[in-house]
Amino acid sequence: MNGIPVGILGTGKYAPERRLTNQDLERMVDTNDEWIVSRTGIRERRIAAEHEATSDLAYEASVRALAAAGITADQLDLIIVATITPDMFFPSTACILQDRLGAKKAAAFDLSAACSGFIYGLANASGFIALGTYKYALVIGADTLSRITDYTDRNTCVLFGDGAGAVVIGAVPEGRGFQSFELGADGSGGEHLRLPGGGSRVPSSERSVAERQHFMQMNGREVFKFAARIMGNAADEALRKAGVSKEEIDLLIPHQANIRIIQSSLERLNLPPEKCVINVDKYGNMSAASIPLALAEAVEEGRVKDGDRIVLVGFGGGLTWGASVLVW
Numbered sequence: 531m532n533g534i535p536v537g538i539l540g541t542g543k544y545a546p547e548r549r550l551t552n553q554d555l556e557r558m559v560d561t562n563d564e565w566i567v568s569r570t571g572i573r574e575r576r577i578a579a580e581h582e583a584t585s586d587l588a589y590e591a592s593v594r595a596l597a598a599a600g601i602t603a604d605q606l607d608l609i610i611v612a613t614i615t616p617d618m619f620f621p622s623t624a625c626i627l628q629d630r631l632g633a634k635k636a637a638a639f640d641l642s643a644a645c646s647g648f649i650y651g652l653a654n655a656s657g658f659i660a661l662g663t664y665k666y667a668l669v670i671g672a673d674t675l676s677r678i679t680d681y682t683d684r685n686t687c688v689l690f691g692d693g694a695g696a697v698v699i700g701a702v703p704e705g706r707g708f709q710s711f712e713l714g715a716d717g718s719g720g721e722h723l724r725l726p727g728g729g730s731r732v733p734s735s736e737r738s739v740a741e742r743q744h745f746m747q748m749n750g751r752e753v754f755k756f757a758a759r760i761m762g763n764a765a766d767e768a769l770r771k772a773g774v775s776k777e778e779i780d781l782l783i784p785h786q787a788n789i790r791i792i793q794s795s796l797e798r799l800n801l802p803p804e805k806c807v808i809n810v811d812k813y814g815n816m817s818a819a820s821i822p823l824a825l826a827e828a829v830e831e832g833r834v835k836d837g838d839r840i841v842l843v844g845f846g847g848g849l850t851w852g853a854s855v856l857v858w
């Protein structure tokens with residue numbers, strides 16, 4: 531990549547305390563633990579408390595990332611919150627967070643690219659730093675999917691959970707940091723994963739509520755087919771741009787939607803499971819939060835070592851995808 535080398539200076543994560551287990555879901559819809567575990571790999575998810583919104587989850591992860599990076603909020607130049615569940619339409623969740631953190635000089639905006647949002651956010655923020663426009667940026671993936679999940683729909687409600695992951699990015703030594711980004715979108719598949727109500731097309735009304743249009747709707751099979759194909763393609767392309775071979779990968783951090791999708795990525799990249807961060811069993815799919823939370827967890831567990839070559843890869847609504855190769 532051109533310009534000043536940019537990398538991750540600190541990571542942080544936050545998951546709400548409340549757990550929703552497969553056994554809990556068995557009491558809510560016609561499902562069972564065996565089906566959920568064998569088809570998705572998920573055993574439990576975290577659910578935000580009533581008083582918690584996305585900016586609260588983002589705040590907790592951000593405070594930890596700032597401490598890990600050894601900088602204070604007033605040093606931040608930019609805050610990007612990747613989310614599809616903002617506190618409200620506007621002000622943006624990034625502005626709410628900017629105020630709460632006291633990041634007075636930071637520009638702030640939200641980014642909507644569903645589960646690929648964190649990688650889109652990293653690519654955006656790194657561009658500013660690589661050009662020398664900004665010194666420090668905070669990039670957060672945060673989602674409170676429980677608020678847009680239809681807990682009467684067994685096709686979707688077993689999949690999703692709440693959480694946040696944050697990173698501080700800034701200049702790093704030559705040869706370290708982000709080596710490539712691969713971003714993409716195919717809007718023709720947008721209908722397969724969406725929340726139709728509450729926007730300018732279908733404004734909120736008694737009818738939109740009665741028709742359950744304020745909940746996520748998903749064609750699981752179509753999204754699955756797309757994901758299985760695109761995860762490998764996006765990772766391959768990011769590796770090619772970075773000039774890194776599959777054999778040189780030390781750690782894969784994929785979007786945590788479904789263990790079967792993760793396994794197909796591992797096969798495609800010819801990697802053993804030890805080289806992959808997998809926590810979908812504990813958290814389910816947290817959309818934009820999945821990748822940064824998995825990264826922060828891997829850092830906490832000492833799984834990320836100096837000089838490691840890491841591949842981040844995700845897919846999601848839009849449809850969108852994103853991948854990045856970075857040297858730690």
Ligand code: UT7
Nearest residue numbers: 560561562565569645684685688750751753754787788846
């Ligand atoms: O971040 C992106 C977000 N979305 C995704 O990543 C979703 C990607 N898709 C998937 O992960 C999978 O397609 C699912 C996990 C959603 C579904 O797995 P599948 O193996 O594709 O199952 P299916 O949709 O083919 O359904 C198989 C059967 C159906 O019954 P019939 O029609 O064969 O009688 C479903 O009605 O399983 C049934 N089923 C369930 N049974 C028990 C669907 N959901 C459930 C459930 N419990 N929760």
